[in-house]
Amino acid sequence: MNHQHTTEADTAAVRALLQETVEAWGRGDGAAYGAQFTDDATDVTFVGTVYRGGEEIGRAHQALFDSFLKGTRLAMEIIDIRFYGRDTAVVVSRGDTYKNKPKKLGKLQTYTVVRCEDGRWRIAAIQKTKRQGLMEAVSFRFQPATKPRTR
Known part of the structure; x- marks a missing residue:
């Protein structure tokens, strides 16, 4: 894949986009969270729920911020950013929600x-997966060829 068109400004803009999601989450602001997504975005949660569009994503997150996720913050560590052409990038990150201080980052996005x-850069799709460390370790133990070079 040709990555020659990317610039440091593009990388910084993508990082800023994801930082804004972290900040909106911390404020409990579903509308601001949803505004970081495209109008036709797809959000696949780690429990398998599929939300479509920034407005729906924001509305659903506001309901979560007002209940189950009230007072939580979002921890995020970007693992990789890869650009595909001038206008598309795939980002892999580790993250989790927390109240007092970040714990082990047990989810991947x-x-x-x-x-x-x-x-502006916006999120067109996100897939969240809860890491199953024990299952992963068992798989690696009994079939070492399944272990990736880096995790």
Whole structure:
């Protein structure tokens, strides 16, 4: 894949986009969270729920911020950013929610982000997966060829 078109500014803009999701989460602001997504975005949660579009994603997260996730913050560590052409990137991150201090980052997220017509980067898709460390360890133990080079 040709990555020559990316710039440091693009990488910084993608990081800023994801940082804004972290900040909106911390404020419990579903509308601001949803605004980071495209109008036709897809959000697949780690429990398998599928939300479509920034407005629905924001609305659903506001309900979560007002109940189950009230007072939580979002911890995120970006593992990798790969650009595909000038206007698309795939980001893999570790993350989790917390109240007092971040614990082990037990979830992984894969984001597809796109540069929109207004020049802003937004999230077009996110897939969240809860890491199953014990299952992973068992798999690696009994079939070492399944272990990736880096995790």
